[in-house]
Amino acid sequence: MTTLSNSVNPAQPFAAASAPAGDVADYFALLKPRVMALVIFTALVGMTVSHAHVNPVVGAISLLMIAVGAGASGCLNMWWDADVDAVMTRTRMRPIPAGRIRPGEALSFGLTLSVGSVLVLGLAANWLAAGLLAFTIAFYAVIYSMWLKRATAQNIVIGGAAGALPPVIGQAVVAGHVGIESTVLFLIIFIWTPPHFWALALVKASEYARAGIPMMPNVAGPDSTRRQIVGYSALLAPLGLAPVALGFGGLIYALVGLVCGLAMLALSVQVLRTREGERANRAAMSLFAFSILYLFLLFSALLAEQGLGLFRPVLG
């Protein structure tokens, strides 16, 4: 097990005081565009499964605001975690640790976008959706980034709630309430998060240790992490089929959910069985890569069934 070192402090400026303001691309990078794309996608599915009508203009603007809000929380996360990002190879070229944007500029940018996205979503859709977006931003930036991430090995388990909320916001936008459909989608993303991040953490354990982040492999050890990955994947496989049982997942979704759930479980077992050397890293990275595909395929199936009229009921 690797020893943790708390040699870094939160929110310490890394750029020189006289560092110039960054390029437009640097500000865009602060928004974590790939996470934004995933948020747009999952929120759109949350809107689609709700069976409620929304004006397309209102729907599109709401989706944009959900994406901007997610980007703002990513920006605030990068502001707070600049010291950690600077010591990890995966993140050290981000705009703040690389010295292209000053921490204060990122903080102002993130706060402005946070407030703006919540207000416009409230005006465009409703204040329940806006409140949920505000909660998501606050949960990710404050509860996860500032507290959980450096405090407990359950950081990404609890923090995963922030990443799981976009479908719930999507349903709130179109239906004005939170229903069982988006709650199930929330649970799927929530249970999916630990095996997804811990697969990466197994490979990057030494970097997390150097940065002082108590990820599960550093705290409980790699073997315990592997067992927990299998446990969460075993939970995820049947949970992934809950939309079928509840009637909003059809035949296509049932097939995709079953095959992908079993594949995710098989790759997790492979991670558990392959514990040494480069093969262990390859097994973990295979699970990490497939977990992204898993979520994409399941949500794409729901989108195709509900959005393109391909729904064929499995039950009844």
Place this chain on the structure above:
Amino acid sequence: MSALPQLTPDEIRRRRKRSVAIALVLAALVAIFYALTIAKLGPQVLNRPL
């Protein structure tokens, strides 16, 4: 009075790009509020008693 800092050509180029981006975002905000007004209030938006 202190002298203004001299910007390099690269800093001037980046500042110009940021200014253009801010202008585009402001224009997008205008378009968003216009579209929202029409979408939520409909074509009768101007046909209301004073």
